[in-house]
Amino acid sequence: MELRDRIIEEASLLFFNNGIKSMTMSDIANELGISKRTLYEVFHDKEELLEKCIVTHMKKADQEMEALIKNSEDVIDTLMQIYKKHLNDMRNVHKTVIHDLKKYHTQIYKKIECKQKEVTYIFIPLLKKGVEQGLIRNDVNFEILIWLLKSQFKALMADDFIPVDKYSVDEFIRTIILNFIRGIATPLGNEKIDMIVENLKKR
Secondary structure, eight states: OOOHHHHHHHHHHHHHOOTTTTTHHHHHHHHHOOOHHHHHHSSSSSHHHHHHHHHHHHHHHHHHHHHHHHHSHHHHHHHHHHHHHHHHHHHTTTTTTHHHEEEEOHHHHHHHHHHHHHHHHHHHHHHHHHHTTTOSSOOOHHHHHHHHHHHHHHHHHHHSOTTTTSSSSHHHHEEEHHHHHHHHBBBHHHHHHHHHHHHHHOO
């Protein structure tokens, strides 16, 4: 692996696991076992490194999403796979990451928001395919529905919004996603969801 790729891979983990503001270029260099000078020879500053980490992460997420859609049995299976992936991703991201991006790295945050808008429109043909499969209801405005789902996740990531002393972030995500999928599924689709949920409990 080239040094540049190694820096991006390991710095991404450090940012996501520890928060962005708390990680300095010195910290990253030390964790990588390289000199600070070497790090600055590859990336001019923390902003450039962070942007590259985020862009690389989004590209990887796109590829994973495409693979999920391609390899899933049907739309319900795809949505449940996306749910599992999203839950795992959220577990691995430090709670301050979104706050740090919004407050200290606004241009990068705007790129993320633009990307999220693109992803929104990937779901619409997917849900329409589910209608054809008899698994998704045909009386739903998908664009409004996805907008509401995104709003819930934005609220979830807001500072001090949820009572974490009473409920975990996992519980909120599980409730949001399962209610979303169940709400748009036909009776046949909900049978499929019940089967998948049961199988997950056994693992």
